[in-house]
Amino acid sequence: MDDIKLNSQSSSYTDDNIITLEGLEHVRRRPGMYIGKLGDGTYPDDGVYVLLKEVLDNSIDEFRMGNGNTIQVNVKDGTVRIRDFGRGIPLGKMVDAVSVMNTGGKYDSKAFKKSVGLNGVGTKAVNALSSQFMVESYREGEMKHAEFSKGKITSESPLQKTSESNGTLVEFTPDNTIFTNYKYREDYIESMLRNYAYLNTGLAIIFNGKRFYSKNGLLDLLNENITSECLYPIIHLKGEDIEIAFTHTDQYGEEYYSFVNGQHTSQGGTHQSAFREAIARTIKEYYNKNMEVTDIRNGLVAAVAISVEEPVFESQTKIKLGSKDVGPEGPSVSKFIGDFVKKEVDNYLHKNLESSDILLKKIQDSEKERKAIAGVTKLARERAKKVSLHNKKLRDCRVHYNDAKGEQRENSCIFITEGDSASGSITKSRDVNTQAVFSLRGKPLNSFGLTKKIVYENEEFNLLQAALNIEEGIENLRYNKVIVATDADVDGMHIRLLLITFFLQFFPDLVKKGHVYILQTPLFRVRNKKETIYCYSDEEKQNAIKKLGPNPEMTRFKGLGEISPDEFRHFIGKDIRLDPVTLKREDSVATLLEFYMGNNTPERQEFIIENLVIEEDYTD
Structure with a gap:
């Protein structure tokens, strides 16, 4: 009877509950389905x-179809302006092409055979999520102009005569109510455009007056x-619909840059997996020796780019390829890449014996090191397996990067803290679904110049x-963000350096792929009876004092443990501030580590003295 009573009081489900969203309203209600995270x-x-x-992809597709060799990109005050010199959107369908779902030229494989864009969704999503969106198309001396706001058309011009060259101009301003207080970072845009240039030799992209152009494709990228340092000259090979470049370095691990139809697939996919397997198999067969694939690929840095018809990506953001086949009637991705690598790499090694000798020595050195630490690694793995169930250092979370999907996957992170007080505060405050905590016992070992044996011998590193x-x-990384959370004092800074040294020495790809961050925590708390302001710098503290009036209470946090849960x-919630740990293109890992973590050279002493900042000690 209780169940019947509950059901009778529940919300009704009638015709009125069935809603048809007009135009692009669905994109505005569920933006994550179309562009991934907001931010x-x-x-x-x-x-x-x-x-x-998304807008740029359409211009790139025009170039890849042989139309226009220049794209102009301008970003100023949060507004983006992109002009290409392709064929221009057909004028009669221009408005529909940017505002009506399931309308686009990419359903017709004759017009766009190997495109990045998917079913014309991208530009419509940009339109829907922009406070202002303008498009102009120029074709054979005629043009059309239209403006939109949040996906709805506000003005449309009739066909007009023009002297403009063929192509398309799109200008948009992201909606600040969706992307709150957003700001474009030029270095991120430049990195994106640089990749587009590498993948489209002969294309010039002009960004705010700066030109990006590549003559040698993936060779330039590497x-x-x-x-x-490269151990032998980069091997660069091209075929129809495929290009690869690779070499070995003295770093640990593997590093890949993979692309499909000019799109950077930062999370890899079927093509990257196929290349990894093919390169190891080909090299093993060339030397005709019993080699472990881990030894062959240790230190490998490679780039692979393929073009496929009707690519299937695992999300609209297109960062991981899911396609199993090159085209509807083509071979599998694995066979296509495998056949190319087998033939071309084998031929290259036969013709370039000096490189093949260096490669063989690198593989043999990796094998020697692996065998030398085999006993240590076995014991270490057993030890790690035993403590994994009761690892006091790790407070795990429920969602992991390697087994989840969607936004939850992206949010998975681990805080690496020093001492029990700091880890205690974070553990009590964290989101147990997506935030894990790993507690260090003290200062970790300086791993600079040491071999990977130390990773297994040192219990904390292991x-x-x-x-x-x-x-x-x-x-199979378990957390998308690896966050170093230390005090902002001299000891805390030293621990940061030691951890970053560990990652750069043994797992450089973790840094290069953008997974390592520094947690910023407030240095000061300024408050009166009505308001509390947390300040991350001396400037923020001074502004807070001005805002709160005379004699506010002020506290200087000397460590994370002093901050209550x-x-x-x-x-560590919605207001989290993270600084990504990045490497500039000109940075040499070996040189950086030698400078910061090597012997205390006069150069480093001079650097420390010149950059020393002494802060006043603030108390309540």
Whole structure:
């Protein structure tokens, strides 16, 4: 009877509950379905960059179909303007092409055979999520102009005569109510455009007056991105619908840059997996020796780009390829890449014996090191397995990067803290679904110049490696963000350096792929009876004092442990501030580590003295 009573009082489900959303309203209600995360431009995968990329993809597709060799990109005060010199959107359908779902030229494979764009969704999503959106198309001396706001048309011109060259102009301003307080970072845009240039040799992209152009494709990409010394000249091979470039360095692990139809697939996919398997198999067969694939691929830095018909990506953001086949009637991706690598790499090694000799020595050195630490790694794995169920250092979360999907997957993170007080505050404040905590006992070992044997011999490093699940590479990384959370004092800074040294020394791809961050926590709390303001710098503190009036109460936080769990909840929740740890293209890992973590050279002493900042000690 109770069940019947409950049901009779529940909400009714009638015709009135069935809603048809008009135009692009669905995109505005569920933006994550179309562009992934939102964000404010702090991170390179935030939605505002996806909007720019979606419009740019259409211009790139025009170039790839042989139309126009220049694209102009301007970003100023949050507004993006992109002009290409392709064929221009057909004038009669221009408005529909940017505002009506399931309308686009990419359903017709004759017009766009190997495009990046998917079913014309991208530009409509940009339109829907922009406070202002303008499009102009120029074709054979005629043009059309239209303006929109939040996906709804506000003005449309009739056909007009024009002297403009063929092509399309799109200008949009992301909606600040959706992308709150967003700001474009030029370095992220430049990185994106640089990749487009590498993948489209002969295309000039002009961004705010700066020109991006590549003559040598993936060869240029590796030359610009490798941060360790190449052991032999980069091997660069091209075929129809495929291009690869690779070399070995003295760094640990593997590093890949993969692309499909000019799109950077930062999370890899079927093509990257196929290349990894093919390169190891081909090299093993060339030497005709019993080699382990881990030894063959250790230190490998490679780029692979393929063109396929009707690519299937795992999400609208197109960062991971799901396609199994090159085209509707073509071979599998695995066979297509495998056949090319087998033939071309084998031929190259036969013709370039000096490179093949260096490669063989590198593989043999990796094998020697692996065998030398085999006993240590076995014991370490057993130890890590035993403590994993009762690992006091790790407070795990429920959602992991390697087994979840969608936004939850992106939000998975682990805080690496020092000491029990700091880890205690974070543990009590965290979101147990997506936030894990790993507690260090004290200062970790300086791993600079040491071999990977130390990772297994040092219990703390071994347990951290096991927690992150990166022993075999970062493909199965358990957390999207690895966050170093230390005090903002001299000891805390030193621990940050030691951890970053560990990652750069043994897992550089973790840093290069943008997974390592520094947690910013407030230095000061300024408050009166009505309001509390947390300040992350001396400038913010001075502004807070001005705002709150005379004689506010002021506290200087000397360590994370001094911040109560109730307060800490704000600093690791929606208001979290993270600084990504990045490597500039010109940075050499070996040089950086030698400078910061090597012997205390006069150069480093001079650097420390010149950059020393002494802060006043503030108390209540």
